[in-house]
Amino acid sequence: MTGNKKGQNIEAYLLEKYAQGQISQTVCDAITALCDAAKKIAELAAQNGIGTASLGALTGAENTDGDEQKALDVMADELICAALAPTGIAAYLSEERDDAVVFAHTKERLVVASDPLDGSSNIDTNLTIGTIFSIYKAEGEGWLMQGRAQQAAGFFAYGPQTLLLLTTGQGVAGFCLDANGQFIQMDWQPHIPATTSEFAINAANSRYWPAKTKNYITQLLTGKEGPRGRNFNMRWNGSLVADAFRIFRRGGIFLYPQDSRKGYEDGRLRLVYEANPIALLIEQAGGRASDGTKAILDIVPTGYHMRVPFIFGSADEVDSYHSQQ
Numbered sequence: 001m002t003g004n005k006k007g008q009n010i011e012a013y014l015l016e017k018y019a020q021g022q023i024s025q026t027v028c029d030a031i032t033a034l035c036d037a038a039k040k041i042a043e044l045a046a047q048n049g050i051g052t053a054s055l056g057a058l059t060g061a062e063n064t065d066g067d068e069q070k071a072l073d074v075m076a077d078e079l080i081c082a083a084l085a086p087t088g089i090a091a092y093l094s095e096e097r098d099d100a101v102v103f104a105h106t107k108e109r110l111v112v113a114s115d116p117l118d119g120s121s122n123i124d125t126n127l128t129i130g131t132i133f134s135i136y137k138a139e140g141e142g143w144l145m146q147g148r149a150q151q152a153a154g155f156f157a158y159g160p161q162t163l164l165l166l167t168t169g170q171g172v173a174g175f176c177l178d179a180n181g182q183f184i185q186m187d188w189q190p191h192i193p194a195t196t197s198e199f200a201i202n203a204a205n206s207r208y209w210p211a212k213t214k215n216y217i218t219q220l221l222t223g224k225e226g227p228r229g230r231n232f233n234m235r236w237n238g239s240l241v242a243d244a245f246r247i248f249r250r251g252g253i254f255l256y257p258q259d260s261r262k263g264y265e266d267g268r269l270r271l272v273y274e275a276n277p278i279a280l281l282i283e284q285a286g287g288r289a290s291d292g293t294k295a296i297l298d299i300v301p302t303g304y305h306m307r308v309p310f311i312f313g314s315a316d317e318v319d320s321y322h323s324q325q
């Protein structure tokens, strides 16, 4: 379990994990670089609209997946790429780039995969947005690995607090950016309760859902009068990091299933730099993360921007979803 040393900064935390042999110097340097980039992204987001053009403005370009790129998407990606370049990692994969950025063909072959700015549709609405990252060693050809191979994963949330949720494979630790620009470990041991009465899904898509999802959500909506015999509550932020962080704080189930819309046959979220890192954090905190049938971390990626249906959170509730017909 993560030693919950209240007040320890991220540098001391990483040094401890390095000394315990959990992570290499390069992984330490990559996470430190990501923290430096995250501070700059947080500052930009906090000043959006004063001194900078709207960071939510469309750039006119699209990423590989056809998402319209916003100014902060591109700025965040460039800040992260620049921060990682000198750290000794071999390659950088990004939602905002078609292909891998190869820094060097090192022996360690460490890869950082990232969604530099998650929740872009919320940039101009003062809602929580974030950065998600995954760190793993690439074996064999290419730069892709199953999620189970991750050595570290985490996300930054830029909201009322600037937070980092991190795992290096031995539990999850939460950090908060303090007034001195230090990420300080929070006095909290992230653990996801097995049961919950709260679900997160974009109900506007209900007419496109598969029967399994419709049946499951209908059960939750019928509440005490229905088969579950109790009422449920719903939340939907439109930012994966915001919904995920809430689930780490009080449990819940998040669902972005596949649906019948063109391009959503495998859902909306991408395996390599969204589902895999969140899934590792969720499992490390006692939760479950699947594509509706199998564990996210066991899925073999076939491309940098491969999408997967993504259901995660309180274990008993994810199992309840799995049992739906």
Ligand code: AFP
Residues within 6 Å of the ligand: 067, 117, 118, 119, 120, 121, 122, 202, 238, 239, 240, 241, 268, 269
């Ligand atoms: P954007 O980064 O394009 O806003 O997408 C955010 C996201 O990938 C994820 O953070 C949200 O959970 C999900 O999409 C919201 O999707 P909908 O807009 O379809 O509800």
